[in-house]
Amino acid sequence: MQKTLTTTALATALALGATAASAEIRIGASVSATGPAAFLGDPEAKTLEMLVEQINEQGGINGEEIALTLYDDGGDPNKARTFATRLIEDDEVVAIIGGSTTGTSMSILSVAEDNEVPFISLAGAIEIIDPVKPFTFKTPHTDRMACQKIFEDMQKQGITTIGMISGTDGFGASMQAQCKDVVGEYGITVAADETYNPTDADMTTQLTKIRNTQGVQAVLNPGFGQGPSIVTRNYRQLAIDLPLYQSHGVASDGFIELAGAEAAEGVRLPGTALLIADQLGADDPQKPVVDAYKTAFEEKTGTPVGTFGGYANDAFLILTDAIKRAGSAEPQAIRDAIEATSGLAGTTGIYTMSPENHLGLDLSAFRMLQIKGGEWTVVE
Amino acid sequence: MPELLQFLFSGVTVGAVYALVALGFTIIYNASDVVNFAQGEFVMLGGMLTFVCHAAGLPLPLAALIAIAATSAIGVAMNKLAIEPARGAPVVSLIIITIGASIFIRGGAQLLFGKQIHSFPAFSGDTPLRIGGATILPQSLWVIGGAVVVFIGLWLFFTRTLTGRAVLATSNNRLAAQLVGINTNFVMTLSFALSAGIGALAGVLATPITLTSYDVGLAFALKGFAAAMLGGMGNPKGALAGGFLLGLLEALTAGYLSSQYKDAAAFVVILLVLFFMPQGLFGRKSVDRV
Numbered sequence: 001m002q003k004t005l006t007t008t009a010l011a012t013a014l015a016l017g018a019t020a021a022s023a024e025i026r027i028g029a030s031v032s033a034t035g036p037a038a039f040l041g042d043p044e045a046k047t048l049e050m051l052v053e054q055i056n057e058q059g060g061i062n063g064e065e066i067a068l069t070l071y072d073d074g075g076d077p078n079k080a081r082t083f084a085t086r087l088i089e090d091d092e093v094v095a096i097i098g099g100s101t102t103g104t105s106m107s108i109l110s111v112a113e114d115n116e117v118p119f120i121s122l123a124g125a126i127e128i129i130d131p132v133k134p135f136t137f138k139t140p141h142t143d144r145m146a147c148q149k150i151f152e153d154m155q156k157q158g159i160t161t162i163g164m165i166s167g168t169d170g171f172g173a174s175m176q177a178q179c180k181d182v183v184g185e186y187g188i189t190v191a192a193d194e195t196y197n198p199t200d201a202d203m204t205t206q207l208t209k210i211r212n213t214q215g216v217q218a219v220l221n222p223g224f225g226q227g228p229s230i231v232t233r234n235y236r237q238l239a240i241d242l243p244l245y246q247s248h249g250v251a252s253d254g255f256i257e258l259a260g261a262e263a264a265e266g267v268r269l270p271g272t273a274l275l276i277a278d279q280l281g282a283d284d285p286q287k288p289v290v291d292a293y294k295t296a297f298e299e300k301t302g303t304p305v306g307t308f309g310g311y312a313n314d315a316f317l318i319l320t321d322a323i324k325r326a327g328s329a330e331p332q333a334i335r336d337a338i339e340a341t342s343g344l345a346g347t348t349g350i351y352t353m354s355p356e357n358h359l360g361l362d363l364s365a366f367r368m369l370q371i372k373g374g375e376w377t378v379v380e
Numbered sequence: 381m382p383e384l385l386q387f388l389f390s391g392v393t394v395g396a397v398y399a400l401v402a403l404g405f406t407i408i409y410n411a412s413d414v415v416n417f418a419q420g421e422f423v424m425l426g427g428m429l430t431f432v433c434h435a436a437g438l439p440l441p442l443a444a445l446i447a448i449a450a451t452s453a454i455g456v457a458m459n460k461l462a463i464e465p466a467r468g469a470p471v472v473s474l475i476i477i478t479i480g481a482s483i484f485i486r487g488g489a490q491l492l493f494g495k496q497i498h499s500f501p502a503f504s505g506d507t508p509l510r511i512g513g514a515t516i517l518p519q520s521l522w523v524i525g526g527a528v529v530v531f532i533g534l535w536l537f538f539t540r541t542l543t544g545r546a547v548l549a550t551s552n553n554r555l556a557a558q559l560v561g562i563n564t565n566f567v568m569t570l571s572f573a574l575s576a577g578i579g580a581l582a583g584v585l586a587t588p589i590t591l592t593s594y595d596v597g598l599a600f601a602l603k604g605f606a607a608a609m610l611g612g613m614g615n616p617k618g619a620l621a622g623g624f625l626l627g628l629l630e631a632l633t634a635g636y637l638s639s640q641y642k643d644a645a646a647f648v649v650i651l652l653v654l655f656f657m658p659q660g661l662f663g664r665k666s667v668d669r670v
Contacts, residue, residue: 226593
């Protein structure tokens with residue numbers, strides 16, 4: 001008798017717990033808010049927290065509030081795996097956003113796929129969605145796309161021989177490899193290939209070597225952090241008179257500030273609509289979402305928006321859009337709805353997913369930008 | 381020829397930063413045989429606090445002075461709160477304490493100043509000086525000048541002043557130093573204040589070139605430590621020579637061999653030097669009297 005009572009009590013408690021839980025949609029996130037990838041994870045974490053707050057103030061999705069469980073994996077893939085497991089088993093989330101780096105994304109995706117929970121990655125590598133895995137999606141364009149955009153622009157200007165100076169950090173090394181892999185398709189040869197450590201203080205040596213290499217017509221610098229700023233300053237110090245291309249890794253106003261407007265004059269890079277929010281035409285489909293994110297983020301954090309926070313913004317948009325359309329917060333229904341995303345404007349580009357394409361962006365998402373007078377301008 | 385000159389300028393610029401960091405190691409080492417791994421954090425604090433004060437509207441020289449004074453105070457606090465309570469612990473334990481302190485300072489800086497990269501204007505503008513077809517930034521001359529001035533100051537301090545000798549005596553034998561009337565607690569406090577101040581000065585001078593963020597300290601500490609070991613730990617002459625040598629080695633390897641190998645080549649040379657001269661180029665021979 002007593003046993004039955006306990007069981008009934010337990011069942012009631014469980015049922016009550018379940019009703020309480022159904023009043024909110026649980027979303028999980030694991031980003032690298034600290035550690036070596038903090039420059040990615042920090043704006044991502046702030047963006048997610050801000051967006052959840054916003055959407056709950058507006059009454060949530062389909063009348064249900066969103067509960068965000070956010071973990072900081074410090075850029076460690078092992079921690080990311082643990083947190084992904086914890087998110088699914090203990091926090092019972094219906095979807096996961098995160099994986100600031102390729103490494104952490106790869107560990108989260110294996111857990112998410114095993115448990116059939118949709119996962120939207122914020123990392124660059126193409127391996128995350130190629131081959132396509134049923135429950136894994138991502139928002140950032142790939143490094144390879146950045147290389148292609150840059151080489152397209154070089155091709156237009158008749159540049160056929162370039163020098164590369166790359167950071168040895170994960171971002172720089174990965175983009176260096178991707179660029180060298182794809183460069184042949186554009187009829188461009190890499191005549192000089194130099195590297196620097198992300199903590200180096202002076203790159204004039206490498207740049208002097210590139211300048212003295214026969215036939216170099218332009219220089220490309222894949223990297224993030226302070227490295228590209230120092231490269232840009234040294235480039236002007238040496239008065240090198242060739243076009244300088246930076247990567248999307250430094251696509252933020254902070255780069256112009258650090259390199260100095262004078263040194264950064266004329267630098268080109270593939271960036272997103274986020275950087276030129278004030279120059280977007282009123283009819284630009286990305287304008288409303290870019291304006292909304294930029295205003296809200298800068299007001300809340302006091303720091304300028306960057307590409308990386310934009311990735312988190314887009315992941316959240318895709319997820320909430322999918323939940324709205326699905327009319328349900330079941331993982332399988334959310335997954336199907338994400339895959340059916342069509343023409344959704346984010347800060348990075350306009351997303352159209354399909355069963356074969358879990359990124360949903362093409363090269364048009366990148367805009368070739370040039371710094372003029374300390375401001376970003378669009379190259380036509 | 382202009383090519384070689386440019387490599388040398390690059391090496392000297394980087395080397396001067398290493399030398400300044402290496403000089404910061406010498407005082408605490410001389411006073412206590414402890415290699416202070418929080419030295420890089422002092423460099424970071426120097427640059428970061430100057431940026432914060434400058435951004436708040438203070439003129440650059442005043443901002444730099446405040447940063448150096450504040451960092452010295454943090455150095456003293458570190459000695460009082462972390463090193464002094466562990467008095468009597470073996471040197472290795474004290475070194476581990478300094479690693480802990482460096483992690484603590486880095487974490488604090490991250491919370492306080494955020495994770496952005498910062499810089500402030502160079503002291504004498506950004507127009508490079510042209511010499512023989514190569515260029516060098518005026519700020520590099522400030523760093524080189526700073527390294528030489530600190531070196532001369534330290535050399536005079538250790539050889540010409542009573543306090544400097546008291547520092548050396550404390551390191552040599554703390555008990556004997558106390559017996560001859562040296563206030564060893566004061567010597568330790570003073571050495572932390574001076575080391576932190578020199579570290580902060582390095583940060584102030586180098587930041588317009590290297591930029592700064594909460595986590596730059598570790599890289600500074602590692603390179604500065606390598607330079608100090610190469611030259612001979614504890615000897616200001618060694619720190620200066622080690623720093624410039626390391627910078628030049630890196631630049632020349634990157635210039636004539638490959639930028640991929642520049643760190644490896646520098647460390648191979650350091651290993652070779654330490655293999656044949658374990659005390660470094662200018663290190664004291666350690667003599668044990670029985």
